[in-house]
Amino acid sequence: MNRGRIAVIALLLAGVATGAGVWYAQQYGFYDRIDPASPAAAVSIRTADGSVPLDMIGFEGIDADSSPIRWRACFRLQGNLPADAVPFADATPLNGPGWFDCYDAARIGADLERGAARAVLAQPEIRPDVDRVLAIYPDGRAYGWHQFNDKTPERGVMD
Numbered sequence: 001m002n003r004g005r006i007a008v009i010a011l012l013l014a015g016v017a018t019g020a021g022v023w024y025a026q027q028y029g030f031y032d033r034i035d036p037a038s039p040a041a042a043v044s045i046r047t048a049d050g051s052v053p054l055d056m057i058g059f060e061g062i063d064a065d066s067s068p069i070r071w072r073a074c075f076r077l078q079g080n081l082p083a084d085a086v087p088f089a090d091a092t093p094l095n096g097p098g099w100f101d102c103y104d105a106a107r108i109g110a111d112l113e114r115g116a117a118r119a120v121l122a123q124p125e126i127r128p129d130v131d132r133v134l135a136i137y138p139d140g141r142a143y144g145w146h147q148f149n150d151k152t153p154e155r156g157v158m159d
Helices: 003-029 105-114
Strands: 032-034 042-045 050-053 056-063 073-078 118-127 130-138 141-148
Touching: 105 130, 118 141
Parallel strands: none
Antiparallel strands: 032 056, 042 050, 042 118, 056 073, 073 141, 118 130, 130 141
């Protein structure tokens, strides 16, 4: 009787330890902060004539080597967004880790839906089949993420 109880307790503790390890890895283990002075913090925006680097302040960003869609950024634009910035249809902000508190995917998504922010293409194919997308607010706040694109030959949108 005691052996069965010990085995059950051991299995439960192993399950809890495994769950805690997976949670920690997803929230903290894979992410690295991006140094605002590094080249990884440079953000450009796609316009009708090509790519234009953005002048920004207050950059905060994270990324991970484990996935092409873990990049997130928060910053404020200096100056105006180029008038011919390429809009991004179907922008879907992806959730970030809870500790990266400048970025709130649910709020950004809701603001995009109601027109309080504008989604633009920052860089197409930043990695294969992944675009860098920005949500820009009229007051200059900007939030960025990487999003899978649907540019497949069978969907007829290959360029």
